Amino acid sequence: MEQMSSTRLASGHEVVHMSEEWLARMGQDQTLYNNGMVRLLPDGWLYPTLFTEYAERIYNFKFRSSDVVVMTMPKSGTTWMQEVVWTMLHNPDLNHPLAGEPIYHRSPEIDLDMILDGKGLEGVSIDHFIKAFHEVCPGRKIEDGMAFQMCELMPDPRVMKSHLPFALLTPHILEQTKVIYVARSPKDVVVSYYYFFRVMKLFTYTGTFESFVKHFMNNDLIYTPYWPHVKQAWQRRDHPNMYFVFYEEMKSDIMTQLRRLNDFLGLNLTQKQLDNVAHQSSFNSMKERGEPIKDMEAFIPDKHKKFGGYFRKGIVGDWKNHFTPELEQEMNQWIEKHASEIGITFK
Ligand code: A3P
Secondary structure (H helix, E strand, O other), X not given: OOEEEEEEOOOOOEEEEOOXXXXXXXXXXXXXXXXXXXXXXXXXEEEEOOHHHHHHHHHOOOOOOOOEEEEEOOOOOHHHHHHHHHHHHHOOOOOOOOOOOOHHHHOOEOOHHHHHHEHHHOOOOOHHHHXXXXXXXOOOOHHHOHHHHHHHHOOOOOEEEEOOOHHHOOOOHHHHOEEEEEEOOHHHHHHHHHHHHXXXXXXXXXXXXXXXXXXXXXXXXXXXXXXXXXXXXXXXXXXXXEEEEEHHXXXXXXXXXXXXXXXXXXXXXXXXXXXXXXXXXXXXHHHHHOOOOOOHHHEOHHHHHHXXXXXXXXXXXXXXXXXXXXXXXXXXXXXXXXXXXXXXXXX
16 A cells, blocks of 8 residues: 655656555565655656655756766666766876766766655764765865755756656756667666665665566556656657667677767767777776775675676676566566567567
8 A cells, every 4th residue: 555645746756755665564674764765657667755855956956968867777888878978078088187086986877865854874974975076076064965966066068867757857958968878688687686686785685587577567666667668768868968778789789879979978989099099998997996886885795796787788788687587578578569569669
């Protein structure tokens, strides 16, 4: 049972607080949030309750024409695209002094503040993040939202990350700025998300892979549902300020994507500079430079060692190593139903 509250967000969404029963059931194999979670109707987005405190400011956020927003469902290649775009805009000659800083310092996430209420983060130091906040936002207060204020005060051209869908951002976003959307096959997304849930103290998932996949398909994991998120981007794919790309396309030919992005962003980078970007954003090079979150305490050490963190495998088709035939069949049906409704075909 979910309880209806009377709150309506600026985006028009109705806020539904997840019931004690739901929280207890989901809390059996993962760590949740101090103030519970909400679902936003009609789409069904599932977020920590803290989101509602930021929702209006995020919805009214003023984007600039020089901004680039990297929008994704988690585990779809967000960090990769952020590194690509930030390097294209700020570091094509590989000489930027901030290039070694964690990605959240160079490319903040507009919705990150809502997860800082995670029970799994209690006792975890986020000192690097706080330091980055003070560097970008001198004199600003932590309690006013670190990531949100970093988005506000980043020097132009800003590269921002959003796991929020179009529906929760200003409806004028594509008139105001450029959006790059990365979509990834849901089977690989769910595998990547599963390991992320296992290695992060924020989630500490202890259930089976099979039940995780079911939670994903039932829209019972933070940031789900998957389909409306992809759909809202797919419907806008032909807008001149929109760049829609599949993770699988980036994997199969990154240089073609870099050339297209060069045009999309109006940059005129040389081939040498594009080669630099390809090198700097390659899986091995990013992995060697280390985790995008420097606060390593956020990971469960032995799990991180065993499974990897943000840079796990970086391949297409790892789902084949995880699905039983029955589970595969079930997910295939789910994918076929939704993908055909949307008219999208995964690469
Ligand atoms: P896997 O867990 O399948 O390896 P996000 O940044 O949205 O959280 O996505 C993380 C996924 O992108 C992880 O997938 C990670 O390994 C992969 N990834 C990160 N950097 C990459 C890169 N440079 N090239 C290819 N894949 C990358």
